[in-house]
Amino acid sequence: MKRRILFVASIALCLSLLAIHSTHSAPAETRVEISYPAALDNGPITGRVFVIISKSDRVEPRLQAGSYQASVPFWGQDVNALKAGESAVMDAGVLGFPLKSLSEIPAGEYYVQALLNVYTQVHRKDGHTIWVHMDRWEGQQWNRSPGNLVSEVQRVRLDPAAGFNLKLSLTKKLPPVVVPPDTEWVKRVKIQSKLLTEFWGHPMYLGASVLLPKGYAQEANRKYPAIYIQGHFGLGAPFGFTTQAPAVPESAEQRKARLSRGARETAAEFSEAWMSNDFPRMAAVTFQHPTPYYDDSYAVNSANNGPYGDALLTELIPYLEKNFRLIAEPQARVLTGGSTGGWESLALQILHPKFFNGTWSLYPDPVDFRRYQMSNVYEDDNAFEIPVGDWAKLIRPLSRNAEGQVTLTMREMCQLEEVLGSRIRSGQQIAAWDAAYGPVGKDGYPRPIWDRLTGKIDREVALYMRDNGYDLRYNLEKNWAKIGPDLAGKIHVYCGDMDNYYLNLAVYHLEDFLKAAENPRAEAVFEYGRPMKPHGWQPFTNAELVRMMERHINKKVKVVAR
Secondary structure (H helix, E strand, O other), rough: OOOHHHHHOOOOOOOOHHHHHHHOOOOOOOOEEEEOOOOOOOOOOEEEEEEEEOOOOOOOOOHHHOOOOOOOOEEEEEEEEEEEOOOEEOOOOOOEEEOOOHHHOOOOOEEEEEEEEOEEEOOOOOOOEEEEOOOOOOOOOOOOOOEEEEEEEEEEEEEOOOOEEEEEEEEOOOOOOOOOOOOOOOEEEEEEEEHHHHHHHHOOEEEEEEEEOOOOOOOOOOOOOOEEEEEEOOOOOOOOOOOOOOOOOOOOOHHHHHHHOOOOOOOOHHHHHHHHOOOOOOEEEEEEOOOOOOOOOOOOEEOOEEEEEHHHHHHHHHHHHHHOOOOHHHHEEEEEEEOOOHHHHHHHHHOOOOOOOOEEEEEOOOOOOOHHHOOOOOOOOOOOOOEEEOEEEOOOOEEEEOOOOOOEHHHHHHHHHHHHHOOOOOOOHHHHHHHHOOOEEOOOOOOOOOOOOEEEEEEHHHHHHHHHOOHHHHHHHHHHHHHHHHHOOOEEEEEEEEOOOHHHHHHHHHHHHHHHHHOOOOOOOOEEEEOOOOOOOOOOOOOHHHHHHHHHOOOOOOOOOO
């Protein structure tokens, strides 16, 4: 009997302990439900929904999210034909950045907001039907794009340990972009591209901001050379031109000291030079060419983006030359730009060597894919880590400060991109290269050069990028005998030796080839900011750059008269 009693007691105790363990180990439910009313939109809507959480309400949480350097936590997932009144549900399994799961939020008071990035279905010329976010002249900014749905900001207490079920209603649409008005000096244009519209099966637009030279209105029969400035989407004036005086005047000694530290001239200083009597009479032009994948097309023909290179050269530039009295001759067209714009200004010159008369490329994106950031995509197996021996691994960085401190890893960047958009629809940097350089996948979306979650490099994609001309060093080396005669003396590249994104490494490879090139000699210029000069470094002011371009143009034909 005693044995039987002890046995039953033991069983009861075990069951009790199991119950207690089960109660404490079961995770509390953490979920957010997002919906929109029919009064706001009849729906259904396909797109991507986000939840953003911040400790501060200095600006709306949506405006604090998405930066790979300083983003507040946010989570995103696709919605397919979400109807008015239905809820999109996010739980602990939805990926976020920089926190991966909703369950990782520390208990506390937060400001919370939801946003729905609206996609459009397109039927492309290549036969693919896909859903993408069509730019609304905001430059593929998901948290600012007109027509996207957002909720009011709520202050709530969240405690994953206790669980929560937060309900957010999208109650308003973001307003249209306000385009700055034209002035005496700056004009803006926007035209529908026939080539791109045909490719996408949807109206597609190109634009430009044009900075006119002094005396333009008074000399109605005069034509001018053009500086084509490449870079990210923006509606501001070229070179930051402004007619407003600086808020705080600066003495000559202060200006000299600032410039000696490597700082550029201020917008007001450049503008003063541009409006002076003793300055080259040229026009400066920035392009607007956002794609459904990025704020910028990289100015090339692309299997995923469409014929942006052709559209810029055969539609937009001829339009500008006709309507702004620009000299429609190769010797009067020069290029510059930094970072993305640095790559574009170099690519436009290399891919169209007879069309342009020179490029001044500043800290360009990877120009040799043996240094695609830190990866050699032709030989490496993984973009996130490097095996060392049998057991150890080194982590690949994406960015660093000028002292060498890593500020973001490639794995973290790809986590951010995966949260912002599936199927290469993040609107971020690695996705932009996939869309501009890579092949179309079987599903109609860009085929990524590496898996966003594992970092596994797809060698076929890498070779496609190389063999289709996007590896600029490889392109030059392969085709030098043909294109070299039209590029001699036209290439100028400038980069800091501690570029924050390691872009100097690919520039070194490009320099090695161009310095050794023969028949003809490249006569290329390379200059590096040393020591410890970061991304954004350039050895001259913008006003000095314009004067350099004037001297270069006038070597062949005098078209820039004062």
